[in-house]
Amino acid sequence: MSVGYKFIDWNPQKKKYDAVMAGCILLYLLAFILLNTMMFPEITAETLIIRATGTLAILMLHVILIIGPLARFVPEAKILLYNRRHLGVSMFFISAIHGIFSIIQYHGGGNENPIVSLFTSNMDYFSFVEFPFMILGFFALVILFFMAATSHDFWLNKLSPKTWKRLHMMVYVAYTLLIFHVLLGTLQNEKSLLGFLLLLLGSITVCGMHIMAGIKNRKEEQLFFKKSGEFELVCRVDEIENNRAKLFTFKGKSIAIYKYDDKISAVDNYCKHQGGPLSEGKIIDGCITCPWHGWQYLPENGQSPPPFQEKIPTYEVRVTKGLVYVNPISKGEGAAIKAAQIN
Amino acid sequence: MEKEFYIGYLPEAPAAHKKWVKKFLGILIIAILLLAGLLTFGQGMISKGIFNFGKTSELEGYLRMYPVPHLKVYNDKGIYGENLYKTVILTGAFKFGAEEIVKEIFEKNNKDLNDTGFYCQLNGTLIYNDGKALFELTDGADAYLKTLDIPDNILNDTLSNQAMIDGFNPYRLETTLKGEIIDPKCYFGAMKPGSGKVHKSCAIRCISGGIPPVLKVSSESTNQYYILFGEDKKSVSSDILDYIAEPVEITGRFEALDDWFVLYIDPEKAIRKL
Ligand code: HEM
Ligand code: FES
Numbered sequence: 001m002s003v004g005y006k007f008i009d010w011n012p013q014k015k016k017y018d019a020v021m022a023g024c025i026l027l028y029l030l031a032f033i034l035l036n037t038m039m040f041p042e043i044t045a046e047t048l049i050i051r052a053t054g055t056l057a058i059l060m061l062h063v064i065l066i067i068g069p070l071a072r073f074v075p076e077a078k079i080l081l082y083n084r085r086h087l088g089v090s091m092f093f094i095s096a097i098h099g100i101f102s103i104i105q106y107h108g109g110g111n112e113n114p115i116v117s118l119f120t121s122n123m124d125y126f127s128f129v130e131f132p133f134m135i136l137g138f139f140a141l142v143i144l145f146f147m148a149a150t151s152h153d154f155w156l157n158k159l160s161p162k163t164w165k166r167l168h169m170m171v172y173v174a175y176t177l178l179i180f181h182v183l184l185g186t187l188q189n190e191k192s193l194l195g196f197l198l199l200l201l202g203s204i205t206v207c208g209m210h211i212m213a214g215i216k217n218r219k220e221e222q223l224f225f226k227k228s229g230e231f232e233l234v235c236r237v238d239e240i241e242n243n244r245a246k247l248f249t250f251k252g253k254s255i256a257i258y259k260y261d262d263k264i265s266a267v268d269n270y271c272k273h274q275g276g277p278l279s280e281g282k283i284i285d286g287c288i289t290c291p292w293h294g295w296q297y298l299p300e301n302g303q304s305p306p307p308f309q310e311k312i313p314t315y316e317v318r319v320t321k322g323l324v325y326v327n328p329i330s331k332g333e334g335a336a337i338k339a340a341q342i343n
Numbered sequence: 344m345e346k347e348f349y350i351g352y353l354p355e356a357p358a359a360h361k362k363w364v365k366k367f368l369g370i371l372i373i374a375i376l377l378l379a380g381l382l383t384f385g386q387g388m389i390s391k392g393i394f395n396f397g398k399t400s401e402l403e404g405y406l407r408m409y410p411v412p413h414l415k416v417y418n419d420k421g422i423y424g425e426n427l428y429k430t431v432i433l434t435g436a437f438k439f440g441a442e443e444i445v446k447e448i449f450e451k452n453n454k455d456l457n458d459t460g461f462y463c464q465l466n467g468t469l470i471y472n473d474g475k476a477l478f479e480l481t482d483g484a485d486a487y488l489k490t491l492d493i494p495d496n497i498l499n500d501t502l503s504n505q506a507m508i509d510g511f512n513p514y515r516l517e518t519t520l521k522g523e524i525i526d527p528k529c530y531f532g533a534m535k536p537g538s539g540k541v542h543k544s545c546a547i548r549c550i551s552g553g554i555p556p557v558l559k560v561s562s563e564s565t566n567q568y569y570i571l572f573g574e575d576k577k578s579v580s581s582d583i584l585d586y587i588a589e590p591v592e593i594t595g596r597f598e599a600l601d602d603w604f605v606l607y608i609d610p611e612k613a614i615r616k617l
Contacts, residue, residue: 031379076363109437194385
């Protein structure tokens with residue numbers, strides 16, 4: 001499914017996104033450092049760096065994980081999604097600072113190589129409470145590293161979107177490791193319950209939002225499969241550019257209507273990868289190509305070309321007297337539907 | 344002509360999106376400030392320990408090797424007019440003990456390590472908290488300044504002169520204590536946190552690097568600190584690495600060393616995890 005990898009480029013929106021992100025990061029760091037030096041004048045610079053970056057990184061990870069399901073409920077939230085990689089890469093760098101400073105601080109300057117010490121100083125591998133929590137953070141950092149390193153579209157193509165996606169699903173493994181990293185580390189040193197409650201709240205939010213989004217998806221699908229609907233008028237054939245699409249929204253559904261080879265096909269607007277807007281994509285090599293990361297689907301059945309297995313819902317289309325009609329009730333994900341001939 | 348294949352999102356977000364993003368940002372900024380606050384307060388206490396990092400000072404006292412390398416420093420007069428001393432535990436740089444450095448100083452002065460020691464002036468970095476002090480000797484060469492005569496006020500102090508002499512005490516009492524083994528350098532100032540689970544692996548590094556292990560015994564109002572040492576002038580550091588930074592119970596015979604205690608233990612049988 002490769003069509004070159006220069007899809008992601010800078011545009012004013014992205015620059016704004018990054019500026020806002022950098023602003024938020026700075027705001028948090030400033031607030032945390034200021035409050036800490038006021039509350040705890042004894043705190044050392046190393047501890048401050050380790051804690052400021054550690055807490056910031058996990059907060060960012062929560063944001064990263066929450067905006068996905070959020071976009072299912074609040075369509076406007078998709079605007080946060082499309083540049084999520086920058087959020088992820090920044091999060092990696094911040095947690096790398098945390099990890100490196102921790103390794104130097106807790107394992108450096110001793111009678112053992114710091115990395116060896118990370119694995120061999122606390123050997124309570126078979127105890128839950130005494131478990132060497134830092135290696136949980138270490139493995140999470142390794143996962144985050146591979147995700148950040150492969151975040152460019154070059155790797156999406158190189159690894160194939162499927163492998164890429166699998167790799168990036170590892171973020172949930174990293175998240176779980178980090179929950180235990182904090183639970184078995186810092187939270188065991190603290191007497192106050194506040195940190196524990198915040199972590200609980202965070203993980204409940206992440207899990208809850210994912211479950212709710214899953215339920216919503218399933219419900220919507222069932223709803224659309226049951227009814228058999230009427231055809232709706234969309235637009236004139238000549239309003240759609242060749243190899244391009246027009247977006248048609250109807251009762252909360254977004255449908256991309258594609259024109260190519262004197263034919264019209266309709267598929268769901270929502271890319272299976274990260275929800276990219278397929279109506280803004282293009283037909284390349286006979287496939288609908290997502291503008292975000294280049295995933296592809298065949299217009300007549302919404303399926304990714306083999307060996308890929310992604311399927312998006314397809315819709316029946318009719319063309320009469322130069323007008324395009326679509327049945328907004330989907331025939332299901334990957335359902336084969338003959339394209340409507342223009343002539 | 345064909346349009347450029349559109350990349351990413353629209354260059355200009357639709358008005359509805361813009362409005363939503365503004366609202367979202369407002370909430371986000373409030374959340375950021377709130378969380379920075381909560382995560383700061385959630386930290387509970389941060390140790391008040393001081394490590395005069397980058398600021399060396401000079402300290403004089405009786406330099407001795409056992410039970411741990413330390414400098415016995417005149418502190419104050421007691422209520423009977425007797426001299427009060429502090430035992431300032433010496434450490435090396437980073438996660439190392441002071442044994443090698445102190446050995447060199449002894450050699451330079453042609454003294455036997457088993458001697459009661461000699462009066463000298465050292466250069467290093469102070470670490471202190473909770474009434475206890477440690478002194479980090481930076482480097483073998485810089486650490487030792489000079490050997491001095493014993494000052495008169497110490498020499499003439501008949502009441503506590505005996506304390507200068509490391510006599511074997513046959514009256515050490517056996518006791519069983521519950522506490523946590525800490526590395527005193529980090530605990531008293533070099534690190535925050537310097538004890539507990541977070542600090543466990545660092546404490547293991549420090550103690551295996553020669554910083555003397557100390558048992559911290561906490562009661563409601565105070566902490567007491569027992570330097571762990573073997574009978575027969577043998578360090579127990581390598582035997583107790585598995586027990587560091589966990590609740591443990593230790594049995595041994597103790598004696599006072601100025602403001603510290605020393606607990607003489609047989610590491611094979613003395614320690615139990617709780
Ligand atoms: C090599 C990897 C890592 C090491 C050695 C490491 C080490 C540590 C240490 C020593 C602490 C305790 C700090 C304290 O209580 O003062 C800590 C806490 C924490 N770590 Fe990590 N960590 C690593 C990776 C990560 C990563 C990737 C994250 C990503 C979010 C993370 C998030 C946190 C958080 C949220 C805390 C608790 C809050 C804090 O005290 O900073 N850590 N980590
Ligand atoms: S959203 Fe990533 S390819 Fe469509």
